[in-house]
Amino acid sequence: MGTSVVIAIDVGGTGMKCALVRPDGNVHHTERHPTGAERGPAMVTEHILDVASGLAGRARAEGLDPRAAGLVVPGVVDETAGVAVWSSNVGFRDVPMRSLMAERLGIPAALGHDVRAGGMAEARLGAGRGEPHVLFIAIGTGIAAAHVVGGHAFAGAHGAAGEVGHVIVRPGGPPCPCGSRGCLESVASASAVGRRYAELSGITTATAYDVAARSAAGEPLAGAVWTDAVEALADGLLTAQALYDAGIVVLGGGLAEAGEALLVPLRAALARRITFHRIPRLVRAALGDTAGCLGAALLALDTLEAAA
Numbered sequence: 001m002g003t004s005v006v007i008a009i010d011v012g013g014t015g016m017k018c019a020l021v022r023p024d025g026n027v028h029h030t031e032r033h034p035t036g037a038e039r040g041p042a043m044v045t046e047h048i049l050d051v052a053s054g055l056a057g058r059a060r061a062e063g064l065d066p067r068a069a070g071l072v073v074p075g076v077v078d079e080t081a082g083v084a085v086w087s088s089n090v091g092f093r094d095v096p097m098r099s100l101m102a103e104r105l106g107i108p109a110a111l112g113h114d115v116r117a118g119g120m121a122e123a124r125l126g127a128g129r130g131e132p133h134v135l136f137i138a139i140g141t142g143i144a145a146a147h148v149v150g151g152h153a154f155a156g157a158h159g160a161a162g163e164v165g166h167v168i169v170r171p172g173g174p175p176c177p178c179g180s181r182g183c184l185e186s187v188a189s190a191s192a193v194g195r196r197y198a199e200l201s202g203i204t205t206a207t208a209y210d211v212a213a214r215s216a217a218g219e220p221l222a223g224a225v226w227t228d229a230v231e232a233l234a235d236g237l238l239t240a241q242a243l244y245d246a247g248i249v250v251l252g253g254g255l256a257e258a259g260e261a262l263l264v265p266l267r268a269a270l271a272r273r274i275t276f277h278r279i280p281r282l283v284r285a286a287l288g289d290t291a292g293c294l295g296a297a298l299l300a301l302d303t304l305e306a307a308a
């Protein structure tokens with residue numbers, strides 16, 4: 001047999017990021033496909049299996065040996081049982097993805113959660129490298145986190161750990177899709193920042209990144225919206241730090257694209273709140289939107305290591 005590779009697939013609400021990855025973490029090949037969530041979960045599942053099968057075929061055609069597959073999905077994931085329990089944007093309800101994948105491909109498979117896998121990749125290969133206690137926070141449409149210790153992310157008893165986005169930071173505040181009010185993500189997600197700015201300014205096309213840029217350029221309205229988001233994030237981070245005592249906090253997702261325009265005021269806002277807590281290093285993610293796919297590859301490689 002040829003050189004070993006693993007198949008890695010990161011399924012999102014709109015697209016799937018796929019790769020063949022070597023055991024040393026080097027990426028041999030990447031491809032992207034639409035998820036096709038509008039066709040329903042059964043069709044999405046078939047599509048994922050077809051794409052995985054295509055990647056295995058491609059590897060073999062190139063003389064490589066596909067040894068395992070890693071798949072990561074959003075929502076609630078039971079990693080121990082290998083079941084995609086629930087996902088609002090893909091529609092999964094109790095889909096046994098790991099066994100379906102292993103049966104289709106005839107090789108071991110692993111199923112993980114997209115943000116936890118992304119956090120694992122940032123901790124082992126990205127911005128958290130060398131730091132044993134990493135808190136990865138993805139700030140995009142929503143806000144979710146992964147607590148990664150020694151390279152492994154904690155899933156919780158029900159596969160639902162790390163929902164920092166639903167820590168209530170503004171009681172009675174804006175409604176959140178979860179049914180509560182004033183959750184961190186209802187105030188400080190990239191979507192919430194764009195929405196709040198649109199409400200106040202009438203400009204509906206500005207992204208969170210644009211709001212940060214307008215704030216930096218001295219526009220008072222953008223400055224107020226940005227400051228509100230940063231203050232809310234600092235409140236959420238303080239709670240997270242009280243619980244996790246992270247050595248480093250790695251910020252990813254759309255909001256983190258603001259870079260220092262986010263990190264500088266956020267460090268200051270956190271420092272103002274700190275009492276007994278130890279301040280974590282606060283940095284921007286290094287792997288961008290490939291973190292989830294690399295995390296899927298790590299899960300597949302871990303499967304092989306566990307079997308060896």
Ligand SMILES: [Zn+2]
Nearest residue numbers: 166176178183
């Ligand atoms: Zn919520």
